Amino acid sequence: xxxxxxxxxxxxxxxxxxxxxxxxxxxxxxxxxxxxxxxxxxxxxxxxxxxxxxxxxxxxxxxxxxxxxxxxxxxxxxxxxxxxxxxxxxxxxxxxxxxxxxxxxxxxxxxxxxxxxxxxxxxxxxxxxxxxxxxxxxxxxxxxxxxxxxxxxxxxxxxxxxxxxxxxxxxxxxxxxxxxxxxx
Numbered sequence: 001x002x003x004x005x006x007x008x009x010x011x012x013x014x015x016x017x018x019x020x021x022x023x024x025x026x027x028x029x030x031x032x033x034x035x036x037x038x039x040x041x042x043x044x045x046x047x048x049x050x051x052x053x054x055x056x057x058x059x060x061x062x063x064x065x066x067x068x069x070x071x072x073x074x075x076x077x078x079x080x081x082x083x084x085x086x087x088x089x090x091x092x093x094x095x096x097x098x099x100x101x102x103x104x105x106x107x108x109x110x111x112x113x114x115x116x117x118x119x120x121x122x123x124x125x126x127x128x129x130x131x132x133x134x135x136x137x138x139x140x141x142x143x144x145x146x147x148x149x150x151x152x153x154x155x156x157x158x159x160x161x162x163x164x165x166x167x168x169x170x171x172x173x174x175x176x177x178x179x180x181x182x183x184x
Contacts, residue, residue, distance in 0.1 A: 052144075
């Protein structure tokens with residue numbers, strides 16, 4: 001999450017892509033990925049852009065692409081209680097992937113390979129295996145429309161300067177420095 005968005009997030013919550021478009025905000029998403037997500041629908045659910053999305057593991061290909069901007073980012077810690085909200089859906093890989101499975105909470109343990117999700121690296125000599133690992137790193141929790149701010153329980157940042165930036169945005173929850181999460 002861009003640190004500059006935190007005042008808005010603490011006021012409005014973590015919003016779906018469609019709700020974010022109605023507010024001024026810093027967007028760090030990958031436009032090509034967003035184009036893939038735009039019209040994709042969750043089976044028996046909403047369009048992907050109508051869900052607020054969370055990664056299980058923040059140290060993933062998206063963060064790797066944004067590592068040069070790590071000083072201006074934070075990773076929000078979200079209470080597991082968010083998974084109890086009505087309509088929450090889980091994916092076994094990036095939801096934009098052609099082969100993503102959309103899962104209920106009862107299927108999570110048996111159908112998401114958490115060894116791949118939390119692996120340190122996703123590279124592989126075999127390009128098929130690498131794609132499998134890369135998309136698994138981006139497994140998601142999809143929450144309809146918004147995640148209320150009360151589900152935010154803390155944040156991670158890359159360094160002490162970023163702690164100050166986050167606090168300057170009015171963030172008063174626990175903040176931990178974890179440079180590895182940001183590939184530093």
